[in-house]
Amino acid sequence: MKIHEYQAKELFGDYGIPVQEQVVISKPEDAEAAMSKLGNFVVVKAQVLVGGRGKAGGVKLARSPQEAVEASRQILGLTIKDIPVEKVMLAPAADIGQEFYLGLTLDRTEKQLILMLSKAGGVDIEELAVNRPEEILRFHINPADGIDEAGLNRVLEKVFETPELIQQAADTVQKLYKLTLEKDCSLVEINPYALVAGNRLLALDAKINLDDNGIYKHPDVEKMRNPEEYSADEIEARENSLSFVSMDGDIGCIVNGAGLAMATMDIIKLFGGNPANFLDVGGSSNPQKVLNALRIILRNPRVKAILINIFGGITRCDDIAKGILMAMDQIDIKVPMVIRLIGTNDKEGREMLTEKGFKVAENLSDAVKQVVAHA
Amino acid sequence: MSILIDEKTNVIVQGITGRDGSFHARTMVADGTKIVGGVTPGKGGQKVDDIPVYNGVKEAMDATRVDVSVIFVPAKFASAAIKEAADAGVPLIICITEGVPVMEMVENYHYVKRKGLRLVGPNCPGLISPGKCKIGIMPARIHKQGNIGVISRSGTLTYEVVYNLTTAGMGQSTCIGIGGDPVIGSNFIDMLELFEKDPDTAGVVVIGEIGGEDEEAAAEHIKNNMTKPVVAFISGRTAPKGKRMGHAGAIISGGKGTPEAKIKAFAAANVPVADTPDQIPGLLAERVK
Numbered sequence: 001m002k003i004h005e006y007q008a009k010e011l012f013g014d015y016g017i018p019v020q021e022q023v024v025i026s027k028p029e030d031a032e033a034a035m036s037k038l039g040n041f042v043v044v045k046a047q048v049l050v051g052g053r054g055k056a057g058g059v060k061l062a063r064s065p066q067e068a069v070e071a072s073r074q075i076l077g078l079t080i081k082d083i084p085v086e087k088v089m090l091a092p093a094a095d096i097g098q099e100f101y102l103g104l105t106l107d108r109t110e111k112q113l114i115l116m117l118s119k120a121g122g123v124d125i126e127e128l129a130v131n132r133p134e135e136i137l138r139f140h141i142n143p144a145d146g147i148d149e150a151g152l153n154r155v156l157e158k159v160f161e162t163p164e165l166i167q168q169a170a171d172t173v174q175k176l177y178k179l180t181l182e183k184d185c186s187l188v189e190i191n192p193y194a195l196v197a198g199n200r201l202l203a204l205d206a207k208i209n210l211d212d213n214g215i216y217k218h219p220d221v222e223k224m225r226n227p228e229e230y231s232a233d234e235i236e237a238r239e240n241s242l243s244f245v246s247m248d249g250d251i252g253c254i255v256n257g258a259g260l261a262m263a264t265m266d267i268i269k270l271f272g273g274n275p276a277n278f279l280d281v282g283g284s285s286n287p288q289k290v291l292n293a294l295r296i297i298l299r300n301p302r303v304k305a306i307l308i309n310i311f312g313g314i315t316r317c318d319d320i321a322k323g324i325l326m327a328m329d330q331i332d333i334k335v336p337m338v339i340r341l342i343g344t345n346d347k348e349g350r351e352m353l354t355e356k357g358f359k360v361a362e363n364l365s366d367a368v369k370q371v372v373a374h375a
Numbered sequence: 376m377s378i379l380i381d382e383k384t385n386v387i388v389q390g391i392t393g394r395d396g397s398f399h400a401r402t403m404v405a406d407g408t409k410i411v412g413g414v415t416p417g418k419g420g421q422k423v424d425d426i427p428v429y430n431g432v433k434e435a436m437d438a439t440r441v442d443v444s445v446i447f448v449p450a451k452f453a454s455a456a457i458k459e460a461a462d463a464g465v466p467l468i469i470c471i472t473e474g475v476p477v478m479e480m481v482e483n484y485h486y487v488k489r490k491g492l493r494l495v496g497p498n499c500p501g502l503i504s505p506g507k508c509k510i511g512i513m514p515a516r517i518h519k520q521g522n523i524g525v526i527s528r529s530g531t532l533t534y535e536v537v538y539n540l541t542t543a544g545m546g547q548s549t550c551i552g553i554g555g556d557p558v559i560g561s562n563f564i565d566m567l568e569l570f571e572k573d574p575d576t577a578g579v580v581v582i583g584e585i586g587g588e589d590e591e592a593a594a595e596h597i598k599n600n601m602t603k604p605v606v607a608f609i610s611g612r613t614a615p616k617g618k619r620m621g622h623a624g625a626i627i628s629g630g631k632g633t634p635e636a637k638i639k640a641f642a643a644a645n646v647p648v649a650d651t652p653d654q655i656p657g658l659l660a661e662r663v664k
Contacts, residue, residue: 106477106481106557106558108557108558108587108588108589109587109588109589109592111481111484111485111558112481113481142485143478143481143482143485144481144482144485144486144489180478181478184476184477184478185478186477211476211477211478212619213450213474213475213476213477214476214477214478214479216450216451217451217476243620243621245614245615245618245619245620247613247615255531256531257529257530257531257532257621258529258530258555258620258621258622259527259528259529259530259531259532259533259555259582259584259610259621259622260529260530260531260532260534260535260610261620261621262532262584262585262610262611262612262613262614262620262621263532263535263608263610263652265613265614266610266611266612266613267650267651268613269612269613270650270651275613278614278620278621280621283512283530311531311534311535311538312514313500313512313513313514313530313531313534314512342538343514343517343534343538344514363653364535364651364652364653365651365653
């Protein structure tokens, strides 16, 4: 799950990581009141869950209440990477001396956390990693051992010049680490981590991604969920315990199991078709789930044909067949459906469907070729 | 032979009185697995069919020989269950549970490893050595005893591949689902090493997917260490970037974890990558003597 910069800064604030005062508004005229709180030179930043705000015109400076209202009006009218800007954040414009980068994420290969840091902050870090990888330093933290403080200081010394700054950065790293463990973050990033007046290091931007598996432990974080991260169909799917991702093709897919669902999409593409979605109905075999899945898929006007691919293990093919027949009674399905059932109780499932005039395939490649021909 | 589990393996089920635990304990018994006990705190002394239930893993270990513990408890209790099995010294711990937070898994991984024990999963279908022992949730009847090893990050996709192998007359020595999460107890390389040493495995299928760099590492390992032929399959070629595709580990981020990089790595290791699961038996037949 992704959260906005202002939400990430609220979490930073809770953990004592230095951030500026901020005001979030969704109406341009509210910028005037915000200015009275923040002083007369502010930065106005679009709050969207994608990168590249600066280049898209989503960050502006304002030196008067009028300018702040105007900047807010312009940014709130923007659409950045297809996402309309609904909120802007205002904060005092900082006098930046130098920009650094700090990021803490999971190193899947080493099964440890990895701290990345650089003197070249304020730029696109993924670009930096490709073009000037030597400018990013790395330091591993194994949660089984905690932070090796001497080792951390050695790497901080290569980036920060004075003992005072090293001390501030070490303190921030400790807090980022605590936040990561306690809130189940998959990425915590400060870019830029800026040196401002008074020799202070501040998190001028903040990015946090959270592990979906850990959110149940953190009701405060769950409240930060932003509906715009997901399509309406994705939200409804989640409420129905279906794993769903929207795609741009015209063949709706219902599959059990994530790996098989991905492979089914790949094979559709291989045979010249285009999947409209990824959908995993999960390991249970509740007929209602099949009905819900068909409802969600059929709401997409692009869908010209549907492929149901089930390999029964825990999932029973007769339950899937029951769900399909229930759906036929309750929704008007106008597009052709290709059904492939195999595994637990496939014989029973196939009989139930062939009685009603469906053709049920056994072989996956054959089923995919049929559905591609219909689309 | 087979790897990790065979007809002599003694198994306990953590969470045996739960809905999933009891269902799969019964299915495993029906499939010929020696389930010697179950664990549910507070329910010691009860029985599930003929299987004795213990309060803890240690209590079960004191009562009988335990080679493997398989975990079916809900996600919020999974880390405690893994650590309990590790503290008791169970040599092989298999966690079927889906939804364990990654940061907990990072800790669990090192916890088990430092005790010199082996963890498979979480979020996996388990293991089967057909005709000998099944520890997990896969349908046993699609399998057939034979000499092909299967290693996979997926569940139902593995069934699809196994079904194609069995239909083509190619049996399996052992099939292992290593799990679909970003941090898992055992990776492809751990299993490839075991299959390379197993005299009754003649060839291996590796079923990978987008996300992480385990497939790339596996390809490098195969190039340098494997004498037996390997065939690969990669799912998620059509997945959009940055979206989690069902499995917590199936996400492409920061230019890493792409299907292209994985296919390229396998090609460099002379490992053919099948476009569809039904091509796998043919690719194996050309290479396995």
